[in-house]
Amino acid sequence: MATTAPSSWPTRRNGHAAPGRSPLPPRLGRRANGATRRAVYDRGAVTASQPSPPPGPDDPAGSADVSRWSGHVIVCGLHDVALRTVEQFHLAGLPVVVVDDEPEPRLVSIVQGWGIPYIARSAVMRGSFASAGLAGASAVICAESTDLGTLETALEVRNLRPDVRVVVHLDNPGVGGAVEGITGKGSVLDVAGLFAPSVVDACLGRTAHDLDLDGQLFIAAALPVSRPGTLRELYGDLAPIGVLQGAEEHLIECPGRDLPVSVGDHVTVLGTPAEFKAASIDPHPAGEGRPTKRSSVARRIGLAVRDFMDYIDPPVRATLWGGLAVVIVSTLLLRAFYVIDDGPGTPDRMTWVESLYFTIETSATVGFGDFSFADQAWEMQVFAIWLIIAGTAFVSLLFAFVTNALVSRRIEASLGRARVRGTENHVILIGLGSVGMRVLEGLRDRGCEVVVIERDEDNRYASQARLLGVRVIVGDATLARTLDAANMSTARAVAIMTSDDMTNIETGLAVRDSLGERWADVPVVLRVFDRGLGRRLEETFEFRHVWSTAAIAAPWFVGAAIGMGVLATFYVGTTPFLVARLTVRSGGGLDGAPMRGLAANVRVLALGRSGDGGPLEHPPRRDTRFAGGDRAYLAGPYEELMSIVRADQADRAA
Numbered sequence: 117m118a119t120t121a122p123s124s125w126p127t128r129r130n131g132h133a134a135p136g137r138s139p140l141p142p143r144l145g146r147r148a149n150g151a152t153r154r155a156v157y158d159r160g161a162v163t164a165s166q167p168s169p170p171p172g173p174d175d176p177a178g179s180a181d182v183s184r185w186s187g188h189v190i191v192c193g194l195h196d197v198a199l200r201t202v203e204q205f206h207l208a209g210l211p212v213v214v215v216d217d218e219p220e221p222r223l224v225s226i227v228q229g230w231g232i233p234y235i236a237r238s239a240v241m242r243g244s245f246a247s248a249g250l251a252g253a254s255a256v257i258c259a260e261s262t263d264l265g266t267l268e269t270a271l272e273v274r275n276l277r278p279d280v281r282v283v284v285h286l287d288n289p290g291v292g293g294a295v296e297g298i299t300g301k302g303s304v305l306d307v308a309g310l311f312a313p314s315v316v317d318a319c320l321g322r323t324a325h326d327l328d329l330d331g332q333l334f335i336a337a338a339l340p341v342s343r344p345g346t347l348r349e350l351y352g353d354l355a356p357i358g359v360l361q362g363a364e365e366h367l368i369e370c371p372g373r374d375l376p377v378s379v380g381d382h383v384t385v386l387g388t389p390a391e392f393k394a395a396s397i398d399p400h401p402a403g404e405g406r407p408t409k410r411s412s413v414a415r416r417i418g419l420a421v422r423d424f425m426d427y428i429d430p431p432v433r434a435t436l437w438g439g440l441a442v443v444i445v446s447t448l449l450l451r452a453f454y455v456i457d458d459g460p461g462t463p464d465r466m467t468w469v470e471s472l473y474f475t476i477e478t479s480a481t482v483g484f485g486d487f488s489f490a491d492q493a494w495e496m497q498v499f500a501i502w503l504i505i506a507g508t509a510f511v512s513l514l515f516a517f518v519t520n521a522l523v524s525r526r527i528e529a530s531l532g533r534a535r536v537r538g539t540e541n542h543v544i545l546i547g548l549g550s551v552g553m554r555v556l557e558g559l560r561d562r563g564c565e566v567v568v569i570e571r572d573e574d575n576r577y578a579s580q581a582r583l584l585g586v587r588v589i590v591g592d593a594t595l596a597r598t599l600d601a602a603n604m605s606t607a608r609a610v611a612i613m614t615s616d617d618m619t620n621i622e623t624g625l626a627v628r629d630s631l632g633e634r635w636a637d638v639p640v641v642l643r644v645f646d647r648g649l650g651r652r653l654e655e656t657f658e659f660r661h662v663w664s665t666a667a668i669a670a671p672w673f674v675g676a677a678i679g680m681g682v683l684a685t686f687y688v689g690t691t692p693f694l695v696a697r698l699t700v701r702s703g704g705g706l707d708g709a710p711m712r713g714l715a716a717n718v719r720v721l722a723l724g725r726s727g728d729g730g731p732l733e734h735p736p737r738r739d740t741r742f743a744g745g746d747r748a749y750l751a752g753p754y755e756e757l758m759s760i761v762r763a764d765q766a767d768r769a770a
Contacts, residue, residue, distance in 0.1 A: 182213050182233045186252035189677050191259065192239040192269045194219035194227065196645065197285060197307055198259035200670035206230045208758035210678065210765075213248045215239045218261070239269045245276055255281040255677035263288050267295065274298055283676040287550040302676065307669040311643075312554035314668060314686065318641050318661050319543050319555075319609035320562060324399040325686050327386075327695055329749045330724055332732055334388055336686060336695070336751075337399035341381040348373040352395040354385040355719055355735060357751055358688035367689050369717040370752055384688045386695075386721060386751060388734070432517045439510040446475040446503050453496060454487075479507020539587075540606030542567050546593045546623055547614030551643065551665060553577045555611055560584050567602045569593045571614075593623045599630045609639045617644045624659060654690060667692055671754045680761050683749075695721070695751045698761065702744025705766040712738040718752040718760055 182188070188211035191202050198214075205212040214227055217238040227234050237244045239260070250256070256273045260266040263286050270284045282299040286292040287308055296304040317325070324337040336357065347356045359368040359375065360382040368375065377383060392399050450471040456464040466474065466487075474487045481504060489500040542565040545556055552568075559566050568581050568588045578588050591598035593612075604610075610627050612620045624642045628635050641661040644650045650662035668685050671694050675682040681697040700706045711720055722732040726745025733740070742748065750757055 182249045183247055184252070185211065185213070185249040187211070187254050188213055188249060188252070190215060190245070190248045190250065190253050190256045192216065192256065193259040193261060193266070193285075194223050194234075195259070195261045197666045197669050197673065198257070199223055199226070200664075200666035201257060201259070201673045202227060202232060203230075204670050204674050204754065204758065206232060207755060208674075208762050210758075210762065213253075215244055215248050216260075217241070240272045245273070250277055250280070253277075253280060255283060257283045257285075257673055257677055259285040259673070263291065267291060270295060270299060281677065281679075283673055285673070302681075305669070305672050305676065306554075307665055308549075308551040308554040310669045310672055310685070311551055311663075311665040312558050314663065315555045315611050315613070315641050315643075316558035316562065317686075318639050319559065319611055320564065321609075321639065325684060327684050329683070329695075329697075329722055330732055330747065332388065332722070332734070334386055334721065335392060335399045336384060336386045336684075337392070337397075338382055338384045338688070339397065339399075341377045341379055341383060344376070344378045346374050346376050347371065347383065347385075350377070350395075351383065351385050351397070353391050353735065354387040354395055354397070355721060355751075357384045357386050357693060357719060358691070359383050360689045365689050367691055369688075369691070369756070370719045384693075386719075435510065435513045435517060439514065442479065442503070442506045442510060443472070443475055446478075446499075446507075447471045449499060450474055453493075455492065475503070475507075478503050480511060481508060539565060539567065539603050541565070541608045542603070542606070543609045543611065544569065544599075544602050544604065544607045546570075546610065546612045546627075547620075547643075548575050548577045548581060548588070549613065549615050550577075551615075552611075552613040553580065555613060556581060556584070556586065560586070567607075569598060569602055594619075594626045596626065596630060599626065604630045605634075607638065609641070611641045613641075613643050617646075617649070620644060621653065624653075625657065628657070651690060661687075662690070663687070671696075671757075674758070678761060678765070680757070691753055693751060694754050694757055695749065696757055698748045698750060698757075698764065700726075700742045700744055700746045700748060701764050703767065704744070704764045706742045706748075706760070706764040707744045709742050709763075710738075711736060711740045711742065714760060717756045718750055721749040721751055723748055 189205060190213050191198055191205075192215050194202070194214055194216040198216075202212055202214055213233045213235065215235045215237065217236060224234060224236075235244065235247055237247070239245065239258075250273070258266045258269040258273065260269055266285055270282055273280065273282050282303055284292070284295055284299055284304045285307060286295060286304055287306055289306065289309075292304040292306060296302075316322075323339075324335055327334040327336060339351075341350065343350070347359075356371050356373065356375070357369075359371050359377060360366070361368065361377070362380065365382075387395075389399075447468070448471075450466055451468055452465075454466050454471070454474070456466065470487075477486070478500065489497050492500075543559055544567050545552055545559070546569045548556070548568055548570040556566055556568065566586050568578075568586055570578060570588060570590055571592055573590050578590075581588050589598065589601055591601065593599060604627070610631075612623050612627070614620055614623070620642055621644070624640060627640055631638055631640075635658075639661060640659065641663065642650075642653070642659055644653070644662055644664055645666055647664045647667045650664055653659050653662045671685065671692075672682045674680075675696060679699065682694055683697060684695045685692055687693070714720065720736055722734040723736040723740065723742075724732050724747035726743060726747075732749070750760060
């Protein structure tokens, strides 16, 4: 059985709760300054965040000996999501220890710069967990660089301490399901599965997200402002989560209802279906998120004819023109000079249809049952010899070229090098790793046509994609001809999902050039690791959807480790927002605290009272006080939610 969160966290002297002072400030989770909230790992440097000062000898949290710590989190692994998870623990002031024997050196320097203890040993090596203080840890996050290493670490933790909360990062759903049966429901997280829904929604143009809060359906919808007014006037009881103002899309997080907005702004609101109906707002516009209607038969035939012409190369064209000339000349000569002797009287001549028919029959050498040159003049017999030779040559060449085209197309298709034929309104997916495969499955589940571009001919997921009826092009997506082969000119969206940031950026720029005037209308989702880099790409190159898998997934890992259940993640502009469930700890910092004392940038969506099986309090009144055991459903930016969690973990002030 998983343990509950500890009653208190180790204290530090670097600005966190200190002995003799109330851990609950006048306004719970007061928003940090903008520079601190934007602290991110950026290519080996931490911006706007300074390492903690050296601790004193009586400060247990800062001591090099962490084996005696209590209530901390152990993170096994220092790659991608693990680094983001460690960063979020650091920004929230929650104690964490890192264990890894093969990390990237630059990541180690970052972690040590944050003042976080790092143990350079394999997690499964004897004594590693003892050195990391497993006996007193509240949770262990297993996020090694490989699924095999993660699995081995998770099983070792469960063997050493069965009661500790374990959070496991596994990309393999089959193994993940089996491990979850051992470590507990919800303990195994798949980064690809957490990230893919956001990409699918962006590609399909979905602006609304359905949320299940304790059995009650809520909807978060991004809506354009249709007329000037305050949020209260325009949206009634719907809770405003974020407002993007002006062409610069300046974000106001969890604004008050009296905030004025104007046409051109976009507002993300959250509420029940009944509240949307009362405000006369449809959160799911007709056709939103659905596949574009298939093209008409005439349109698809036109596309097929256009693509078929790609196979008509110069030799084929020359053969077709030569064959047409033979047919025309022969039809004219037969119509003029072929004599049909039906007995006494004037000899008959062939009709135009008979002339064409006899020409085809002679060229294909399949006839002489209907007509014959045996009774014709010697000039016509000489012409017949020429017609048989020319016609046979034409037919043989035509068959050879058609066979070559069909065989070549089959070979290209099997190797993933064929041009996509007769396709439009499809999504182009670039990169077929674990994330790309989840995106592909999500798009196919919604009935969307997808074309995949993958550089690796031996990609392990290529066969699975083809079994789904998806065409896979093997090639370099940074090249214009590869994008043209995927019919970029008719695509409705592009998702660039390789695991290399530089490749994604280069591909994104190539896609921008290929789209040309359609760049502003076609969603292009670009995956990068670092959120800071993503923001700079959006500002510099006018990308609109530069997202980090780690930024979306890290909150789920942190929440699972500290007992905050993350229910959904979605973007408001370029900022990831979370909807989470927090169970108020009895005797903690939130127990008895008024709701109005929460951070201004956190919205309390609903409240479920402890021991009360009734409906959720929605919306809760601002003078409501929390009580131990209450289930609080919160929405806001991740850093703000973490400040609330930290306040709850602290002991209640006397």
